[in-house]
Amino acid sequence: EPEVTQTPSHQVTQMGQEVILRCVPISNHLYFYWYRQILGQKVEFLVFFYNNEISEKSEIFDDQFSVERPDGSNFTLKIRSTKLEDSAMYFCASSPGLLAEQFFGPGTRLTVL
Amino acid sequence: DAKTTQPNSMESNEEEPVHLPCNHSTISGTDYIHWYRQLPSQGPEYVIHGLTSNVNNRMASLAIAEDRKSSTLILHRATLRDAAVYYCILRAIYNQGGKLIFGQGTELSVKP
Numbered sequence: 001e002p003e004v005t006q007t008p009s010h011q012v013t014q015m016g017q018e019v020i021l022r023c024v025p026i027s028n029h030l031y032f033y034w035y036r037q038i039l040g041q042k043v044e045f046l047v048f049f050y051n052n053e054i055s056e057k058s059e060i061f062d063d064q065f066s067v068e069r070p071d072g073s074n075f076t077l078k079i080r081s082t083k084l085e086d087s088a089m090y091f092c093a094s095s096p097g098l099l100a101e102q103f104f105g106p107g108t109r110l111t112v113l
Numbered sequence: 114d115a116k117t118t119q120p121n122s123m124e125s126n127e128e129e130p131v132h133l134p135c136n137h138s139t140i141s142g143t144d145y146i147h148w149y150r151q152l153p154s155q156g157p158e159y160v161i162h163g164l165t166s167n168v169n170n171r172m173a174s175l176a177i178a179e180d181r182k183s184s185t186l187i188l189h190r191a192t193l194r195d196a197a198v199y200y201c202i203l204r205a206i207y208n209q210g211g212k213l214i215f216g217q218g219t220e221l222s223v224k225p
Contacts, residue, residue: 033213042215042217042218043200043213043215048211048212091156093156093157098211099145100211101159101162102157102211103159105156106155
């Protein structure tokens with residue numbers, strides 16, 4: 001069964017460093033999302049990406065964040081200058097249709113020291 | 114986005130049915146009712162969704178009240194693997210981007 005994969009599973013970085021979180025969505029899906037979950041809190045929407053551009057983003061997704069689909073298979077989330085409060089689980093999701101079910105990856109745990 | 118209200122936690126015994134309630138009194142006619150769950154240390158996982166009629170799939174059943182102001186997710190025989198946080202989410206047909214808005218959900222524990 002196809003699945004969404006994410007790498008790395010755990011990333012530790014120093015405050016102020018850039019990180020890139022990688023995702024491989026399911027191959028025939030067209031809609032791509034990033035969510036995050038701070039420890040003990042609810043899952044929060046970050047960004048929706050479709051047709052090679054951001055279609056919607058949340059207030060969390062400020063100019064320190066960017067997304068890219070560089071090669072038609074990978075989908076990346078970049079944080080330019082990490083802050084302590086960026087420490088969270090980051091989940092990638094993809095979907096074949098706008099209101100279809102979303103398939104989530106296992107997440108990347110980002111720890112900012 | 115219309116809000117949902119769920120109990121913070123519920124307990125069940127293994128192999129017994131579980132009924133997880135969700136209130137959504139401000140639901141609009143164009144809102145679908147979706148359920149996702151999140152197993153420990155995993156990403157959320159789709160369970161089921163419906164609009165007006167009750168729905169069944171291999172994982173669960175969804176019972177929707179006639180006035181659509183509440184719904185119940187039914188796990189027919191809980192297993193230890195069903196211990197998770199269950200989220201009831203409303204998604205409008207015209208939801209820009211199809212984003213999921215998660216609440217706190219119901220943490221289901223299953224006792225052997």
